[in-house]
Amino acid sequence: MIDCGEGTQLQLRRSKLKFARLNHVFISHIHGDHCFGLIGMISTFSMLGRTADLHVYAPEALEPVLRLELATFCRGLEFQVVFHAHPGGHALIYEDRSVAVYTIPLSHRVPSTGFLFCEKPVLPHIRRDMVDYLGIPFYAIQSIKEGAGWTTADGRVVPHERLVFPAEAPRRYAYCSDTTYLPRLADYVKGVDLLFHEATFGEDNRARAAETFHSTAKQAAMLARDAGVKRLLIGHYSARYTDERVLLDEAREMFPETQLAEEGMVLPI
Amino acid sequence: MIDCGEGTQLQLRRSKLKFARLNHVFISHIHGDHCFGLIGMISTFSMLGRTADLHVYAPEALEPVLRLELATFCRGLEFQVVFHAHPGGHALIYEDRSVAVYTIPLSHRVPSTGFLFCEKPVLPHIRRDMVDYLGIPFYAIQSIKEGAGWTTADGRVVPHERLVFPAEAPRRYAYCSDTTYLPRLADYVKGVDLLFHEATFGEDNRARAAETFHSTAKQAAMLARDAGVKRLLIGHYSARYTDERVLLDEAREMFPETQLAEEGMVLPI
Numbered sequence: 001m002i003d004c005g006e007g008t009q010l011q012l013r014r015s016k017l018k019f020a021r022l023n024h025v026f027i028s029h030i031h032g033d034h035c036f037g038l039i040g041m042i043s044t045f046s047m048l049g050r051t052a053d054l055h056v057y058a059p060e061a062l063e064p065v066l067r068l069e070l071a072t073f074c075r076g077l078e079f080q081v082v083f084h085a086h087p088g089g090h091a092l093i094y095e096d097r098s099v100a101v102y103t104i105p106l107s108h109r110v111p112s113t114g115f116l117f118c119e120k121p122v123l124p125h126i127r128r129d130m131v132d133y134l135g136i137p138f139y140a141i142q143s144i145k146e147g148a149g150w151t152t153a154d155g156r157v158v159p160h161e162r163l164v165f166p167a168e169a170p171r172r173y174a175y176c177s178d179t180t181y182l183p184r185l186a187d188y189v190k191g192v193d194l195l196f197h198e199a200t201f202g203e204d205n206r207a208r209a210a211e212t213f214h215s216t217a218k219q220a221a222m223l224a225r226d227a228g229v230k231r232l233l234i235g236h237y238s239a240r241y242t243d244e245r246v247l248l249d250e251a252r253e254m255f256p257e258t259q260l261a262e263e264g265m266v267l268p269i
Numbered sequence: 270m271i272d273c274g275e276g277t278q279l280q281l282r283r284s285k286l287k288f289a290r291l292n293h294v295f296i297s298h299i300h301g302d303h304c305f306g307l308i309g310m311i312s313t314f315s316m317l318g319r320t321a322d323l324h325v326y327a328p329e330a331l332e333p334v335l336r337l338e339l340a341t342f343c344r345g346l347e348f349q350v351v352f353h354a355h356p357g358g359h360a361l362i363y364e365d366r367s368v369a370v371y372t373i374p375l376s377h378r379v380p381s382t383g384f385l386f387c388e389k390p391v392l393p394h395i396r397r398d399m400v401d402y403l404g405i406p407f408y409a410i411q412s413i414k415e416g417a418g419w420t421t422a423d424g425r426v427v428p429h430e431r432l433v434f435p436a437e438a439p440r441r442y443a444y445c446s447d448t449t450y451l452p453r454l455a456d457y458v459k460g461v462d463l464l465f466h467e468a469t470f471g472e473d474n475r476a477r478a479a480e481t482f483h484s485t486a487k488q489a490a491m492l493a494r495d496a497g498v499k500r501l502l503i504g505h506y507s508a509r510y511t512d513e514r515v516l517l518d519e520a521r522e523m524f525p526e527t528q529l530a531e532e533g534m535v536l537p538i
Contacts, residue, residue: 068337
């Protein structure tokens with residue numbers, strides 16, 4: 001989960017996602033719309049009998065208040081809330097066998113951090129037709145997926161490349177909110193499959209965006225274009241925009257592959 | 270405002286009530302569904318430019334966490350959050366010229382307090398027909414409302430009672446949640462115009478109600494009956510009841526003037 005504003009537990013319930021599958025929460029910065037839902041979600045997990053640790057990656061300023069909230073509201077919690085303070089800069093903060101997560105340094109009124117989720121490369125898929133044709137035994141398949149070829153009974157060597165279909169390219173997702181427009185972010189998010197970037201304002205409020213350390217839709221699109229990302233998702237709109245299509249139009253002029261984030265949206269990558 | 274669970278600021282916005290008119294928040298106990306919305310609401314008030322003090326009446330255990338939340342999330346707040354720890358027992362905790370608020374000692378898993386809101390008696394209404402008939406001047410009206418009679422130019426004394434309509438009886442509202450069933454609460458809420466009492470469970474879960482220090486709908490109704498209240502409003506239902514009419518039926522059997530509390534309900538007293 002990335003960020004956890006007030007009411008997140010309700011949205012999570014509406015999403016039908018299994019609560020138990022959530023083990024890592026990444027908090028970008030300590031403004032309320034990004035973290036006030038954490039204590040309520042943790043309380044609810046506790047009431048539902050959770051026992052698995054929950055890892056929270058957040059600015060260090062959040063730790064004392066979260067600790068006191070837990071001590072005050074969640075006595076006898078049967079799982080650990082493991083707090084990981086952001087190390088600053090562009091750093092690896094989480095890794096397992098399928099994904100690595102890096103911080104992206106942003107610039108906002110308080111310390112703010114974006115996140116880059118990098119799927120790890122997966123092995124190529126074995127070609128079933130070749131397995132059948134050559135009579136390759138089951139025990140040999142893993143080593144072929146890992147790069148080996150196959151030598152037939154009559155000594156003919158079939159190279160690895162003929163035995164597999166290439167794996168899908170590892171997917172990458174970047175999340176950048178809240179932040180002023182930072183052209184240098186292009187280095188961190190270069191070529192990602194999906195970039196979420198805040199677009200609090202339109203060009204009509206470009207000065208206000210700079211003053212409040214937010215971005216305009218057009219600036220988000222400039223970043224997407226300069227980083228050569230595949231798709232851009234904009235969100236975090238100011239309440240003054242009752243119709244966000246003006247933001248979408250401004251972004252698409254610069255970067256056509258832009259979409260508006262919506263409540264409850266599911267976006268396959 | 271009585272209690273402030275997560276998402277209260279959203280409900281407050283939907284209610285169309287003016288945020289600036291809210292100056293006093295009464296928190297019954299420090300379970301999340303009764304207080305997790307406080308920091309978000311205060312943050313939003315701050316962003317909207319509030320300058321008037323906000324008074325919070327709550328169990329003393331809430332103060333350190335609220336103070337740290339304010340220091341962490343609401344730097345430069347332009348209004349005071351004035352914290353009033355519950356004194357315990359049945360005590361006057363707020364008073365102005367139109368209302369007095371008393372605590373009601375409840376019994377829950379953590380210290381929990383109900384609230385009794387007592388409207389102050391208002392002066393009777395002057396009878397315009399008598400004012401016109403007797404030619405009573407404007408300057409005399411306030412003293413008549415306060416109890417005086419009127420002496421006509423020819424010395425005839427018209428008694429106070431003939432010059433006024435009696436005022437409406439002062440209204441009283443009691444809020445009791447969360448609490449185990451406490452028959453002694455009848456003394457505190459005797460004859461109130463409206464009693465809100467929690468009814469977390471039905472009779473099918475009477476044992477569970479006792480274990481968790483909650484009440485059943487029937488118990489709420491027994492209290493309403495024993496206290497001779499005018500109307501009972503039940504709420505705080507366990508999520509296991511998808512249709513709360515079973516709770517309503519059980520309560521009405523004991524106390525017919527019962528209603529189910531609903532999200533966003535407006536109930537004139």
